Amino acid sequence: EVQLLESGGGLVQSGGSLRLSCAASGSTFSNRAMSWVRQAPGKGLEWISAISGSGGSTYYAESVKGRFTISRDNSKNTLYLHMNSLGPEDTAVYYCAADFFAEPAVILEYWGQGTLVTVAS
Amino acid sequence: EIVLTQFPATLSLSPGERATLSCRASQSVYSYLAWYQQKPGQTPRLLIYDALNRATGIPARFSGSGSGTDFTLTISSLEPEDFAVYYCQHRSKWPQTFGQGTKVEIK
Numbered sequence: 001e002v003q004l005l006e007s008g009g010g011l012v013q014s015g016g017s018l019r020l021s022c023a024a025s026g027s028t029f030s031n032r033a034m035s036w037v038r039q040a041p042g043k044g045l046e047w048i049s050a051i052s053g054s055g056g057s058t059y060y061a062e063s064v065k066g067r068f069t070i071s072r073d074n075s076k077n078t079l080y081l082h083m084n085s086l087g088p089e090d091t092a093v094y095y096c097a098a099d100f101f102a103e104p105a106v107i108l109e110y111w112g113q114g115t116l117v118t119v120a121s
Numbered sequence: 122e123i124v125l126t127q128f129p130a131t132l133s134l135s136p137g138e139r140a141t142l143s144c145r146a147s148q149s150v151y152s153y154l155a156w157y158q159q160k161p162g163q164t165p166r167l168l169i170y171d172a173l174n175r176a177t178g179i180p181a182r183f184s185g186s187g188s189g190t191d192f193t194l195t196i197s198s199l200e201p202e203d204f205a206v207y208y209c210q211h212r213s214k215w216p217q218t219f220g221q222g223t224k225v226e227i228k
Contacts, residue, residue: 037165045157045165045208045219061216062122095164106212107155109176111164 002027002098002110009094009115016086016119022079022096022112029077030054033099035106036070036081038092039114046092049081053102063089086119093117123147125209125220133228140196142223144209149189153213156185156194159222160205168207169194199225 008020022034035050049070050059058070069082079096093116097108124147134140144154156169167176169185172192182197196203204227209220 044222045159045210047210047217047219050217059215100170106210106217107167107170108157108165108210109167111166113164 002032004096004098004110004112006094006096006112006115009117011118011120012086014087014119014121017082017084018086018117020081020083020094020096020115020117022081024077024079024098027098029072030074031102033102033104033106034070034072034079035097035099035104035108036068036079037095037097037108037111038090038117039095040089040092043092047106050099050104050106051079052104057104059104083117086117088119088121091117091119122216122218123150123211123213125211125218127207127209127220127223129223130221131224131226133226134199135228136199136201138199140194140199140203140225142194142196142207142225144187144192144194144220146190146192146211150211150213152188153211154185154187154192155210155212156183157208157210157219158203158205159208160202165208196225 051070093114095114096112098110100107152172157165159165173185206222
């Protein structure tokens with residue numbers, strides 16, 4: 001089993017930046033691809049980014065491409081999401097999630113509790 | 122991108138009844154479809170992957186079917202803890218997308 005704990009959320013001004021972290025434990029971190037999924041208040045789920053277990057492959061939704069960067073440090077069992085040029089539309093709970101496989105299949109088996117990002121206009 | 126449409130938006134049922142939730146893709150996603158459950162204030166939970174495979178620890182009353190563009194999640198007999206929002210999600214190509222969700226509420 002994998003335990004995931006996000007941190008780094010908070011209130012940021014429009015146009016600002018933020019870095020989210022997701023600390024993993026309980027399994028070999030590098031054996032699993034990871035994703036970030038967000039959920040705006042009262043809305044549904046939106047997949048935004050994935051990274052392979054090695055960190056060599058990354059994928060983004062169009063809504064965040066060019067603004068967000070996913071990365072991981074397997075020596076620290078930690079996933080990151082660097083977010084730039086934030087706008088009010090980015091206000092959401094951000095979840096990290098662990099995939100079944102080392103290459104992203106986006107079968108999201110384990111989820112963190114989420115961290116709230118609020119972008120003030 | 123592939124659009125997933127879930128219907129109905131809301132399903133009002135009583136405990137013990139059968140629930141049938143549908144998900145339709147704008148183009149074929151083969152069998153690369155998953156279902157997730159989310160209860161209010163909780164994190165999503167994987168129920169079904171690749172159309173019909175139950176995830177670890179998921180009760181047998183949950184079953185998935187379908188391929189191509191039309192998929193179904195069936196809950197054979199609703200338990201009180203099953204009232205929640207259910208999302209389908211495809212992984213057939215980038216970007217992965219979720220449906221808008223079906224809320225199963227107590228009638």
